[in-house]
Amino acid sequence: MHQVTVSAPGKINIYFAVGPLKPDHYHDVVSVYQALNLREQVTVSASDDWQVQVSGALSSEQIAAVPTGHENLVVKAAHEISKLAQIGNPHPVRFEITKNVPVAGGMGGGSADAAAALMAVDELWCTGVPGEKLLDAAAALGADIPFALLGGTALGTGRGEDLRPIEGVQRLHWVLVTNDGGLSTPSVYQRLDQLRAERGEDPTQVGTPQAPSQLLEALLTGDPHQVAQHLHNDLQEAAVDLMPELAQTMQAGLEAGAIAAMVSGSGPTVALLAQDLEHANQVASKLTSIGHNAISTFGPAAGTILEAN
Secondary structure, three states: OOEEEEEEEEEEEEEEEEEEEOOOOOEEEEEEEEEEEEEEEEEEEEOOOOEEEEEEOOOHHHHHOOOOOOOOHHHHHHHHHHHHOOOOOOOOEEEEEEEOOOOOOOOOHHHHHHHHHHHHHHHHOOOOOOHHHHHHHHHHHOOOHHHHHHEOEEEEEOOOOEEEEOOOOOOEEEEEEEOOOOOOHHHHHHHHHHHHHHOOOOOOOOOOOOOOHHHHHHHHHOOHHHHHOOOEEOOHHHHHHHOOHHHHHHHHHHHOOOOEEEEOOOOOOEEEEEOOHHHHHHHHHHHHHOOOEEEEEEEOOEOOEEEEO
16 A cells, blocks of 8 residues: 655744734744754555554653544645645545654644645645645644744744744754643643733733844854853743643753753743753753653754655
8 A cells, every 4th residue: 555654843942932912812923943853753545534543652641642533633734735736525544643742742743743744645645735835734724834844943923834944053952851741832821911911911012022133143153052041932931830840840950950941832841951962861861860751852853854655
């Protein structure tokens, strides 16, 4: 049976600024995304009915949390391809998802699955959808999905889907500390608005976020200590408020030797910046020895890639 396998990267937000609450209940943001060498893999093949199977290097609880019905973004991605290719009654597809990116961890694992599915189904069906149309389809599915297609490091504006690639970024080594608890992204945004209101800020009148010029300059130097000075996440206070143990995890990371610690995106994954590969492995080992699930990885990494067909 003809199969197509595509991989796509998880990501962290090494900068995330949240603008005012808008009438549609969304926020404009400024984000610096970095793709990580921690990849989801999606294999597609023709099937008698729509199927989603999930496995991978995550806990059984995390694997069980991934939807296997039509609500999974990989199925929605296939239907986006069928619309773009004007296929009225698309042939069902079987999706085999191999997960390496934590579920509901603020690292775009589901978005990576969707990006991989877009490319894989396009290849399986030989529909030849142009790259810019794939990006449009990705944006229609979710704000993080276009970046999973592109990879590397990019500045995201709007809702995060308006992307400007940042060239020349030097490799950074990260340790990711995962949490099986999961946090709802809408709940974290809602809590941020509440926290702002509680300290006298009108969430609808917050200033418009600007591109972090100092961080962008630091990324070109390859010096993690310079980068560490400019890491930022507006969602971190809300994530920690909802899950206070995240503060303890960040502190444990710093005590294990990390240069900097932050919540990735809406959490609950904690990202720790390391000096180099050896240092990242040391930090991960120390955290693992005291009971944390710590993963050593690096970025920037390639975007969505056709692996086999």
